[in-house]
Amino acid sequence: MEDILLGFTDAFTPTAIFAVFCGILLGYIVGVLPGLSRPAALAIAVPITYSLSPISAIAFLIGVTKASAAGGATGAIMLNTPGEPSSAATCFDGYPMAQAGQATKALKTALYSSVFGDIISTLVLIALAKPLATFALKMGPLEMTSVMIFALTFIAALSGKSMAKGLIAGIFGIFLATVGLDPESATPRMTFGLIELFDGVPLIASTVGMLAFTEMLVQGEQYLSDKKAGIMNTPLEDKKSDLTWSDIKRITPTAIRSTFVGIAAGIIPGLGPTIGAFLAYAVAKKTAKPGDKYGEGEIKGVAATESADNAVLPASLIPLFAIGLPGSVSAAILVSAFMMHGVIPGPLIFDQYPRLIYGIYVSMIIASLCMLVVGRFGLHFFAKIGSIPVILIVPNVIVLCVVGVYLESHSLFSVYAMIGLGVLGYIMQRFGYSVVTFLIGFVVGPLFELSLRQSIIVSNRHLDEVIDHPIAIVFLMLSLGAAYVFMRRERAPLEDVMK
């Protein structure tokens, strides 16, 4: 109880509240700007939090993540250009609403649905994470290894068109995580004589390079390609339509249903916000009532996608806090933020840093409420900044990437590593290898290696020992089953989910 109260106190300090506010503001801007995605912004924001206290740092980053999910809808509604991939499904009904002069109504629906999904999901996180962590503490290294194999298989299968390529990316992430000192003998491993690599490939440089820098390369290409093709997006005129009580009554059941779809998408590793939002839209469409006009400006469509999108992040923290496994790329970046402040996410976090965890919970609720206030008052302002051209964003974000990585390590080596990994990320994207799976593999790599080594030592190098571990068998069987199913039916594109 004392820890809970202390956590409350920490979260209500002016610095922590200011950090949340700044995070929300930045997140909204990031969400609205089409050229900058949530993981990229989060990756750039992590080094900025270096000098903050852990609670303020995490609160700031949670603010960025939550608000960028909500802000992504603005571009989707006003310009038919989602600020985030996860808001792409919002275009289906949001843009037709804006075309019909109902932009304000659509924006308010998106905002309220986002806040609703976010708060419910945060409450589910608070209710589930600790009991699951208590259960996870009873699991041995063999079980942990099998859980990670299962999660990586699932993530690999869902993150790209080819499962084999997804697995290659994930395993390559684990491989790169082995660079540095060996965890048992502390002898250098694949460091090529570079002292800078003794601590491993820098995590912040990897996330910034692979996500933000790579994305700027892709955005730059896309910008020139669109310019050549003469593609221009112009905002639509708004007739100042407003959300009525009857509208709220209509969308509430859809928002509740979609929130739980989003929560499920957050808990299951690999699904993430984009699939969560599309699935929620598909479910809403399947359960449509006579008179609902999905795809033609149906308000329920906007509520479905946005509540699911925002429900994903808090839910994706459940496996992170319970077993130390990031289920999404945003959660993987948050791991790097935790580690930068000396905290290793996992089941022990509740025993080692209870005050921090409760502080984070309270900050998450504050962030949701702050999102409502900032989103409501900045509704029309954010709609305007969505039209900032990519040509202004790309150069400044590249500078931020360089500065951010340098600030974290005060070494140009990290900046070179960021460029190198950015190029690698670009090549991987171009050839269909998932950068997301790579990063999750890279983040869980050390934990995976540790669990695998412990499993081999505990079992005395006899693999048949696994028979005595039913939980491990279940997860290994599930991994094989998932691999079989996904290999047989390579994942359909997201648009096919809608059918």
Add this chain to the structure above:
Amino acid sequence: MNTVPESGGRDQRPPFPLRDGIEFVILAALSLITIFVIIPAETTSGDELGLSPGLVPTVCAAAIGILACAHFLQKLIKRTPVEQSSGPSPLTAICLIGSTIIGILMIRYINWEVGGAILVILVSLSLHERRLLRLAGGAAFVALFLYIVNHLGI
């Protein structure tokens, strides 16, 4: 994909997946080089204490090679239609990478403010920005930002 017989009995199967074949060759070669050259040269034995430091990297490299082979075989058997290389030319990306590297070198050899300004100008030029006012404004903004960061010690 099934073979569809035409009137002339010609095989309508899509051609050999060349791109996948090249990808497989590259990945397999990298995997073998890693296993037989890089890992032995770059890992030191832990004096028989515990497991070999090269264990996990070797397993990963081998798994990547095997998966690359499996993927290629799958493509070869299925013979799915060859996907056209989508997306714009990589020339823009190369220019952006080059601009960033030049900017970082300027940061290293001159200072943050000048290097940052050059970086922004080069990146903007790579994106076909030719308006002088925009270029100068962007460079001045970044130089000022970096000056503040540097001198306030953020």
